Amino acid sequence: MQVRSYVAILSICILGLFSLQGCTGPDRSNRLVVIDAGHGGHDCGAQCGGKQEKTLVLQVVKKLEQAFRREGYRVYLTRGNDRFLTLGERTRIADQKDADVFISIHANAIADKSRFEAVEGVETYYLQKTRDGRSQRIAQRENEAVLKGTDMLSRDVIVDSVLAGPKVVESHKLAIDVQHNIMKRLHSRYPDAKNGGAKPAPFYVLVGASRPSILVEVGYITNTKERERLFSLDYQERIAKGIVEGVDRYLDNRQKELGI
Numbered sequence: 243m244q245v246r247s248y249v250a251i252l253s254i255c256i257l258g259l260f261s262l263q264g265c266t267g268p269d270r271s272n273r274l275v276v277i278d279a280g281h282g283g284h285d286c287g288a289q290c291g292g293k294q295e296k297t298l299v300l301q302v303v304k305k306l307e308q309a310f311r312r313e314g315y316r317v318y319l320t321r322g323n324d325r326f327l328t329l330g331e332r333t334r335i336a337d338q339k340d341a342d343v344f345i346s347i348h349a350n351a352i353a354d355k356s357r358f359e360a361v362e363g364v365e366t367y368y369l370q371k372t373r374d375g376r377s378q379r380i381a382q383r384e385n386e387a388v389l390k391g392t393d394m395l396s397r398d399v400i401v402d403s404v405l406a407g408p409k410v411v412e413s414h415k416l417a418i419d420v421q422h423n424i425m426k427r428l429h430s431r432y433p434d435a436k437n438g439g440a441k442p443a444p445f446y447v448l449v450g451a452s453r454p455s456i457l458v459e460v461g462y463i464t465n466t467k468e469r470e471r472l473f474s475l476d477y478q479e480r481i482a483k484g485i486v487e488g489v490d491r492y493l494d495n496r497q498k499e500l501g502i
């Protein structure tokens with residue numbers, strides 16, 4: 243009986259602690275995040291080992307939505323099911339909703355089969371022109387589908403107009419915070435998870451979103467070990483939590499800078 247009482251008291255204490263944390267936690271209800279699951283519908287994205295990028299990113303985005311809501315954020319998904327959206331539709335949503343941040347989720351792939359098991363890791367991108375050939379190739383692969391059906395405006399002109407704004411600096415800061423926190427979450431269970439870093443690349447899905455915007459390549463679907471991890475609940479939840487913690491960190495710092 244006594245043991246049972248202790249258990250009951252302990253349970254009440256733990257429950258109390260959680261509810262207390264819930265009550266005293268920071269108010270995030272004025273923060274809106276737009277999350278974009280890459281590809282969808284006829285556009286499957288990268289494919290390997292019978293798995294498709296469009297399916298993976300939708301699973302990750304659903305975890306991300308839950309993780310943000312748990313922290314009190316307002317969340318809007320560009321797609322919550324298997325459908326295709328044009329480039330304009332994706333970024334227009336972020337602008338119309340006046341989101342604080344725009345996050346596009348993708349999975350990476352390489353074409354060279356002989357290097358499938360050698361190339362892995364998580365990378366977070368922000369919009370910027372770069373001379374780095376590898377980043378350019380990744381951006382080119384992701385851009386192909388998203389540019390389909392859009393008119394052929396001068397791509398350089400579009401990117402230049404975005405780079406003129408201060409959001410490039412903000413997007414860079416957001417990318418660093420998000421990448422750091424994803425790796426922190428992953429490394430506590432997967433110490434060999436590779437940190438690909440926060441990098442610049444000309445992703446067109448980030449053009450037109452006039453707010454801090456990043457694209458997270460959550461891992462390589464062409465790497466057997468990483469593909470298996472990516473489709474596991476635990477790995478997806480760690481990525482989601484890391485992204486939320488990164489956004490938290492970025493927005494808290496921005497508030498401090500602005501003196502709010």
Ligand SMILES: [Zn+2]
Nearest residue numbers: 280287348349
């Ligand atoms: Zn993609």
